[in-house]
Amino acid sequence: MSEERHGTRRSGxxxxxxxxxxxxxxxxAEKGYEGLTIEGVAQRSGVNKTTIYRWWPSKGALLGAALIGARQLDLAPPDTGSLRGDLEALLHTIATPLTTPPASDIAVAVLGAATHSTELAVHVKDFFADRIAREEPVFTRAVARGELPADTDPMLLVDLLAGAAWIRVVLRQLPLEKDFVSRTVRTVLEGARAAD
Amino acid sequence: MSEERHGTRRSGxxxxxxxxxxxxxxxxAEKGYEGLTIEGVAQRSGVNKTTIYRWWPSKGALLGAALIGARQLDLAPPDTGSLRGDLEALLHTIATPLTTPPASDIAVAVLGAATHSTELAVHVKDFFADRIAREEPVFTRAVARGELPADTDPMLLVDLLAGAAWIRVVLRQLPLEKDFVSRTVRTVLEGARAAD
Structure with missing residues (x-):
């Protein structure tokens, strides 16, 4: 894949x-942030340690690049034709990695470790900024379709959805009930429409 | 304070x-979950280590009891006379400990560590269950005043508010803007009313 086509390799x-x-x-996912080492990454990937260090001087920098550039996290934003459909799809793509191993081990390890590693926190912040930029079209289209007020704040809506999922699944350790997605999306959607 | 008056001491x-x-x-707050020891707690509190172990066999058990029983976390649920007022007060009492040291060091350390200590996770789960039980009256009163449908799910509304605050402050590392509380409460409130 050429540098031109592959946006995530713009900085090489x-x-x-x-x-x-x-x-x-x-x-x-297996060892947590503490157990992650460049040495271990070199061994598992079969890439020379010095090659990895040349591009990423620390495990924090490597993890930051992985969060933004990894294929397995490279999800296209939903485009179902309706805001409700898009938000339900979005909440699914947020909640599934929190509940389904091995993705849940990665997500929970990264987000948990962000609270006690200043370096990782910077990369998590970048990851969230990257996500909201990718999700913007969902809201631009909804405004164009007249489904949302023009001054809607996409970040607030995404954080309401993702935050409720995080607390329910990770902190309360409750299952994602069958109707959790639809009830959560309905509440946020009606709230966004009314709070004009 | 007698055992009768002090609910948190019911189990001694x-x-x-x-x-x-x-x-x-x-x-x-100072040392993180890894750095917390019963030895250190004994030293700082001036209570004999064996006394502490007699009541709480591990640092996880002690921290669980502290989260439920600590005076500094023993906040009465708001009762401002309106649901909007109560939810704004509630979001303030959730967001302030996430942003203001030393409470933010405690909150972020506990909630972050919950993702990689199974024992602590159990106590965080109990803490959240205790909180929602304390917050229930806010919603019971709102339903009685006709401000919410009778089948409202208080947990969903609390998790939307608390989750948005958590993501914004801890993961995005954005400040709590002046109008964050009012915009977030308005969206959740209108959503809860409409999603009948």
Whole structure:
């Protein structure tokens, strides 16, 4: 894939970047942030340690690049034709990685570790900024269809959905009931429409 | 305070329980979950280590008791006369400990560590169950005043508010803008009313 086509490689990267990212995320899921090492990533990906260090000087930098650039996190924003459909799809793509191993091990490890590693926190912040930028079209289209007021704040709506899922699944350790997605989306959607 | 008056001591506890809880939460804020030890709590609180172990066999058990029983977390649910007022007060009492040291060090350390300590996760789960039980009256009164449908799910509304605050402050590392509380409450409130 050329540098032009592959947006995530705009600042360069080794030829086997995806294998390195996969190894970093797998190791994070298995061993947590403390147990993640460049050495371990080199071993698992079969890429020389010095090659990895040339591109990413620390495990924090590597993990930051992996969060933004990994194929397995490279999800297109939903486009179902309605805002309700898009938000339900979006909440599914947020809640599934929180509940389904091995993705849940990665997500919970990264977001938990962000609270006690200043370096990782910077990359989590970048990851969330990258996500909201990708999700913007969902809201632009909804405004164009007349489904949302023009001054809607997409970040508030996304954070309401994602935050409720995080608390329910990770902190309350409750299952995602069958109707959780539809009830949560309905509440946020009606709230966004009315709070004009 | 007698055992009868002090609900949190229904299962007993040493005379200086509050000093022990304060020490545990302070040490957690300073050193994180890994750095918290019963030894350290004993030193800081001036209570004999064996006394602490007699009541709480591990630091996880002690922290669980501290989260439920600590004076500094013993907040009465708001009763401002309107649901909007109550939810704004509630979101303030949730967001303030996430942003203001030393409470933010405690909150972020506990909630972050919950993702990688199974024992602590159980206590965080109990803490959230205790909180929602305390917050129930806010919603019972709102239903009685006709401000909410009778089948409202208080947990969904609390998790939407608290989750949005958590993502914004801890993961996005954005400030709580002046109007964040009012916009968030308005969206959730209108959503709850409409999603009947």
């Amino acid at each position: 990267g080794p030829r086997k970047a995806q294998e390195i990212f996969d190894a970093a995320l797998d190791l994070l | 506890g040493p005379r200086k329980a509050q000093e022990i809880f304060d020490a545990a939460l302070d040490l957690l």
